[in-house]
Amino acid sequence: MAALASAGAVALVTAAIAVARPYVPVLSLGVLYVFAVLPVAVAWGLAYAIPVSVASMLAFNFFFLPPTHTFALRDNENWFALAVYLVTAVVVSELAARARRRAVEAEQREREAALLAQASDALLRGTELAEELERLRAPLADVLGVLSARVELGPSHEHGYPLRVGTRGIGAVVVPDGREPDSAVRDRLFPALAALVAVAVDRDELQREALEAETLRRSDAAKTALLRAVSHDLRSPLTAIDAAASGLQSETLRLRDDDRRALLATIRVESARLARLVENLLDLSRLQAGAAQPRPELWPPEELIAQALDELAEANTRVVLELDDGVLPVRVDAAQIERVLVNLIENALKYSPPDAPVRVAVEGGDGEVRLHVIDGGPGIAPAERDRVFEPFHRAAGTGTRGAGLGLAIARGFAQANGGRVWAEPAERGAHLVVALPAEPRA
Amino acid sequence: MSRPRILVVDDEPQILRALETNLRGAGYEVDTAATAEDALSTAAARRPEAVILDLLLPDGRGTDVCRELRTWSSVPVIVLSAVGEESEKVAALDAGADDYVTKPFGMDELLARLRAATRRGTPSGEPVLDVGEIRVGGRPVQLTPHEFDMLRLFAQNEGKLLTHRTILREVWGPAYQVESHYLHVYVSQLRRKLEPEPARPRYLLTEPGAGYRLVNPASRP
Numbered sequence: 017m018a019a020l021a022s023a024g025a026v027a028l029v030t031a032a033i034a035v036a037r038p039y040v041p042v043l044s045l046g047v048l049y050v051f052a053v054l055p056v057a058v059a060w061g062l063a064y065a066i067p068v069s070v071a072s073m074l075a076f077n078f079f080f081l082p083p084t085h086t087f088a089l090r091d092n093e094n095w096f097a098l099a100v101y102l103v104t105a106v107v108v109s110e111l112a113a114r115a116r117r118r119a120v121e122a123e124q125r126e127r128e129a130a131l132l133a134q135a136s137d138a139l140l141r142g143t144e145l146a147e148e149l150e151r152l153r154a155p156l157a158d159v160l161g162v163l164s165a166r167v168e169l170g171p172s173h174e175h176g177y178p179l180r181v182g183t184r185g186i187g188a189v190v191v192p193d194g195r196e197p198d199s200a201v202r203d204r205l206f207p208a209l210a211a212l213v214a215v216a217v218d219r220d221e222l223q224r225e226a227l228e229a230e231t232l233r234r235s236d237a238a239k240t241a242l243l244r245a246v247s248h249d250l251r252s253p254l255t256a257i258d259a260a261a262s263g264l265q266s267e268t269l270r271l272r273d274d275d276r277r278a279l280l281a282t283i284r285v286e287s288a289r290l291a292r293l294v295e296n297l298l299d300l301s302r303l304q305a306g307a308a309q310p311r312p313e314l315w316p317p318e319e320l321i322a323q324a325l326d327e328l329a330e331a332n333t334r335v336v337l338e339l340d341d342g343v344l345p346v347r348v349d350a351a352q353i354e355r356v357l358v359n360l361i362e363n364a365l366k367y368s369p370p371d372a373p374v375r376v377a378v379e380g381g382d383g384e385v386r387l388h389v390i391d392g393g394p395g396i397a398p399a400e401r402d403r404v405f406e407p408f409h410r411a412a413g414t415g416t417r418g419a420g421l422g423l424a425i426a427r428g429f430a431q432a433n434g435g436r437v438w439a440e441p442a443e444r445g446a447h448l449v450v451a452l453p454a455e456p457r458a
Numbered sequence: 459m460s461r462p463r464i465l466v467v468d469d470e471p472q473i474l475r476a477l478e479t480n481l482r483g484a485g486y487e488v489d490t491a492a493t494a495e496d497a498l499s500t501a502a503a504r505r506p507e508a509v510i511l512d513l514l515l516p517d518g519r520g521t522d523v524c525r526e527l528r529t530w531s532s533v534p535v536i537v538l539s540a541v542g543e544e545s546e547k548v549a550a551l552d553a554g555a556d557d558y559v560t561k562p563f564g565m566d567e568l569l570a571r572l573r574a575a576t577r578r579g580t581p582s583g584e585p586v587l588d589v590g591e592i593r594v595g596g597r598p599v600q601l602t603p604h605e606f607d608m609l610r611l612f613a614q615n616e617g618k619l620l621t622h623r624t625i626l627r628e629v630w631g632p633a634y635q636v637e638s639h640y641l642h643v644y645v646s647q648l649r650r651k652l653e654p655e656p657a658r659p660r661y662l663l664t665e666p667g668a669g670y671r672l673v674n675p676a677s678r679p
């Protein structure tokens with residue numbers, strides 16, 4: 017292409033001179049060949065400009081200098097013309113090549129700057145560092161003039177070009193195709209890239225540390241809550257038992273018979289409470305470990321309620337029942353649903369005034385059976401309605417009674433049986449609902 | 459002589475019931491309260507001779523009850539603390555509580571503390587210190603003035619918890635109330651002179667984080 021154009025240029029100027037020859041002294045027309053050399057030098061450089069210079073000189077000699085149509089050089093004008101063409105060719109080629117180099121270089125630097133801008137944007141955005149480095153691969157290869165390149169992190173690398181900030185190794189640019197990127201580009205680009213990656217690595221590290229610290233803090237807080245709750249709930253019955261038992265044992269105390277009976281009753285009641293706490297803790301760990309496999313059987317809801325009331329023993333006299341005969345049976349593990357109901361009713365009894373009734377109502381519809389437990393206590397604040405089901409959660413301002421396990425266990429067992437437990441918004445008192453899937457009528 | 463009156467404050471009904479029964483059996487009149495508010499009003503109305511106070515109450519902390527009580531009463535206060543509540547226990551002692559028992563506790567321990575707390579002044583009977591020459595187990599010991607002052611303070615308060623603050627105030631004066639590290643050194647020196655086996659003290663006991671107590675091993679449960 018370039019050769020063809022070069023020959024064309026020479027031919028064109030030769031033709032022009034032939035046209036002008038009748039009007040202008042032929043010797044002064046030789047200078048026109050500069051217009052053939054010039055564009056060739058600008059466009060394709062010295063490699064084409066020099067042959068064009070020589071071809072121009074030969075064409076002038078052959079076509080226009082007497083004796084025409086021979087290459088005989090009779091006088092010095094020919095040599096002079098050739099020298100002019102060559103000097104023009106060299107100077108112009110060099111100038112043009114330099115301009116071209118500058119343009120290429122400017123373009124390269126622009127791409128480098130764009131790459132760094134993209135890198136800083138990507139790396140400092142705060143998303144996943146490895147992902148962002150992956151995204152930089154294509155522009156990096158482009159800037160380096162290689163087929164593919166990637167940034168690897170780590171302090172030391174056996175292969176690739178190291179990225180360093182001061183003496184600290186950040187990583188390396190690895191070029192798998194084995195080509196060597198221009199050293200000037202490397203010198204310009206890599207320190208800036210290294211600094212950026214270093215900042216991103218540091219930020220990533222800080223973020224991870226902050227996250228770890230937060231995770232630790234949370235699990236620490238949970239452990240502290242657990243420890244406080246369990247230690248209080250284990251110790252209170254133990255304290256009562258120890259006080260009662262040591263009173264019974266003491267030879268210095270003068271106790272009446274009914275005093276002794278009261279102390280024995282305290283020991284029994286508190287032992288049962290301890291046993292229940294231990295049972296609750298075991299239930300919770302079984303639920304959390306996913307080991308609470310229900311053994312479902314078909315049960316009428318009122319039968320489940322009856323079992324729960326039986327478990328509650330004398331406390332159940334405060335429970336007022338509102339049953340519905342038309343409710344469908346449910347297919348659940350009776351022992352687990354009994355735990356759900358006992359925990360909900362116990363909770364209601366605990367948080368309502370000593371002689372206030374607790375309502376338990378049954379209602380069916382929408383393919384499920386809903387059991388309502390409604391008390392006359394202080395109720396549950398809207399913000400607490402979901403949190404009361406978290407293990408070891410205690411509603412603010414309710415003192416220290418109870419480990420906060422009952423509702424968490426109730427929800428766990430209900431869910432294990434395909435049901436749900438939630439706190440219904442209520443005007444006054446707490447209103448908790450257990451919903452269990454109803455068995456369709458056969 | 460009328461029976462001494464005790465106020466027991468705890469929010470656990472069963473603990474309250476057991477303590478009430480036992481204290482009555484030990485010859486006390488017993489009032490009970492389950493909340494901080496109730497505790498203060500009962501203390502004001504019934505003027506008990508000692509208060510047994512749980513540190514965690516549904517409507518506040520035992521420490522605050524103690525501080526409030528101290529603004530108008532010097533009634534001895536024994537707090538019921540638990541492992542894990544050490545800082546709360548120290549705060550209660552700083553707020554004016556006289557002693558503590560750690561849950562769970564036996565009745566004999568509580569009754570011993572109660573007797574020590576309600577005993578005023580030097581106990582009757584033989585003088586504990588024969589001023590002039592001090593003998594421990596028949597063996598004379600040399601005491602520095604501070605050691606002597608400490609020993610006298612302990613002897614006058616046999617069985618009672620003496621907080622770091624109290625000992626510093628009584629022996630060194632009000633300016634030294636916070637420098638408890640002095641105290642550990644002086645007490646260990648005193649112990650070396652009094653105890654047959656200073657590393658296993660029998661008389662001068664350390665109550666971790668709280669203070670010291672001089673006990674008569676013969677009268678311990």
